[in-house]
Amino acid sequence: MTERILKMPRLGETMEEGKVAGWLIKPGDRFRRGDAIIEIETDKTVAEYPALGDGILNETLASTGDVLAVGAPLARIDIGAGPDWTAADGDTDAEKPPSADTAPALETGLIETELEMPRLGETMEEGRIVKWLKAPGEAFTRGEAIIEIETDKTVAEFPALTDGTLVDILHGEGDIVTVGDAIARIRTVASHVPGPTHPAAPSVENIGASPGIGDHQPRAPIDSEHGPVRATPLARRLARQNGLDIRQLLGTGRRARIEKADVLAAIGGATIRPAITAATQDVLFAELPRGRMAYLDNQSGTGEPILLLHGFAGDRTTWATVAAGLRRAGRRVLIPDLPAHGLTEIGAASADDLSVDLEAFLDRVASRQSVQIVAHSLGAVAAIDLASALPGRVGCLDFITPAGLGLEIDADFIFGMANAKTPGEIAHLLRRLTVGRLELSPAALGELAQDLARGRLVALADSIVGPAGQTVDRLGRVNKLAEAIPIRILVGVEDRIIPWRHAMSVSPRVALHLFARSGHMPQWDQPGEVVNIILSGTR
Structure with missing residues (x-):
């Protein structure tokens, strides 16, 4: 064993300390060069930091929330027989880049290779080059920031994974480049080149893999069936927030790139690309004894189908980002509109009806296969009742901020959504759901107001909230189910609708995941983490 100390890296010139926002791997996990291993918050941004070499995480020395000076110990790692890459992490005395006078001496044993646009987050499909921090001809050392990149979530400086020299810039500042496309040519020592020259966040395609040190598996393409979609980060963010499949939109930008105006036009009912196949985002209808149920189904995938159940006043579109991640992982995903919600024509007068x-x-749609259920808020009540009625058919239960486990609930939100008639009311109420900014277009808010004004949720709201709080109690059923099947609960500690501490009352057999920077919708605030947890329990 060759143990080394991983230190707090310097992610920008002005950075003097950083906050551990979260560990992306746990002690005992192996990682490859380029794998994101820790999320760090600086004075400017929050960024996933990649390993600069292969290794195993032995022990974490810093916990989530700790604020540490640059160079302070973060973890003990085993780097195996590979080169010691830890000296670059936050070490202000680390080796400086070779100067122009010494660069010619390094020519022997060097090769040129392409530097690709890295994947800096689970949902990232392309990035905008904000600024090159090195000019052609300049040398850099491993761990030194060489480029600043804007994603759909943040702006982050990207470090080199090895020593080298920037030879040529292929994409300039302001260019939007798809993940994996070449952005520059670099010269590095030949022995340092195996594997990719850029870091990538752990993708859902690789969850559960335990590669050996030095192993490398190619990343799955962005959209293996239809190819990458060109869209600006802002357009992608707006599409996700409004439940639109970016693949179905028509782009009017350069080279058919989808831009903000295209998304806004689609939200307002303008041009939508015809569905490529019936398995994309087309709404299907199942004819059931009580009426028609609307649902989405990609109709392909391995393992148990994953059934996603939305919460009160939601519908199938609230799962857009999570569903996309599960589909990319090769899973079949079923997303119905529950009774009294969305396009489903069946009513619901109580939680029992869901x-x-x-x-x-x-x-009808899954041929009596066993399923994994992922349910949010009030949808968890439906999931609990279904799993109790179908013993042996549910392989795993994942509850996200579940209802039915305690008394307290934001009654103003429930009754407000049930009785809302104007876009303004809805806009204010929706802001309670998430810690991030939730921006729906006027057209989307108007459509939602028109649907809620039908009053389909009034009876349901009256039945689930009484003068003292929640009238629905499913705690006993959850604890009984935990004796037979795996159950996990995901809660945001900033939940304003249902206190996260309700989850503390369940059986010790239930695994609890706390999201420090999430509210009532962890699947919106941290969709990548939610997808990873869901997939870790699939079979």
């Missing part, structure tokens, strides 16, 4: 049609729905 699960009544789900058994028939599964019989």
Whole structure:
């Protein structure tokens, strides 16, 4: 064993300290050069930091929330027989880049290779080059920032994974480049080149893999069936927030790139690209004894189908980002509109009504296969009732901020959404769901107001909230189910709708995941982490 100390890196010239926002791997996990291993918050941004070499995480020395000076110990790692790459992490005395006078002496044993646009987050499909921090001809050392990149979530400086020299810039500042496309040519020592020359966040395609040190598996393409989609980061963010599949939009920008105006036009009911196949985002309808249930189904994938159940006043579109991640991982995903919600024509007068049609729905669309259920908020009540009625058919239960485990609830939100009639009311209420900014277009808010004004949720709201709080109690059923099947609960500690501490009352057999920077919708605030947890329990 060759143990080394991983230190707090310097992610920018002005950075003097950083906050550990979260560990992306756990002790005992192996990682490859380029794998994101820790999320660090600086005075400017929050960024996933990649390993500069292969190794194993032995022990974390800093916890989530700790604020440490640059160079302070973060973890103990085993680097195996490979080169010691830890000296670059936050070491202000680390080797400086070779000067122009010494660069010619390094020519022997060097090769040229392409530097590709890295994947800096689970949802990132392309990035905009904000600034090159090195000019052609300049040398750099491993761990030194060489480029600043804007993603759909943040702006981050990107470090070199090895010593080298920037030979030629292929994309300039302001260019938007798809992940994996070449952005520059670099010269590095030949023995340092195996594997990719850029870091990539752990993708859902690789969850569960335990590669040996030095192993490398190619990343799956962005859209293996239809190819990458060109869109600006802002356009992608707006599409996700409004439940639109970016693949179905028509782009009017350069080289058919989808831009903000295209998304806004689609939200307002303008041009939408025809569905490529019936398995994309086309709404399907299942004819059931009590009426028609609307749902989405990609109709392909391995393992158990994953059934996603939305919460109160939601519908199938609230799962857009999570569903996309699960589909990229090769899973079949079923997303129905529950009774009284969305396009489903069946009503619901109480929480008990939400699960009544789900058994028939599964019989019709999943041929009596066992399923994994992921349910949010009030949808968890439907999931609990369904799993209790179908012993042996549910392989795993994942509850996100579940209802039915305690008394307290934001009654103003429930009754407000049930009785809302104007876009303004809805806009204010929706801001309670997430810690991030939630921006729906006027057209989307108007459409939602028109749907809620029908009053389909009034009876349901009256039945689930009484004068003292929640009238629905599913704690006993959850604890009983935990004796037979794996159950996990994901809660945001900043939840304003249902206190996260309700989850503390469940059986010790239930695994609990706390999201420090999430509210009632962890699947919106941290979709990549939610997808990773869901996939870690699949079979």
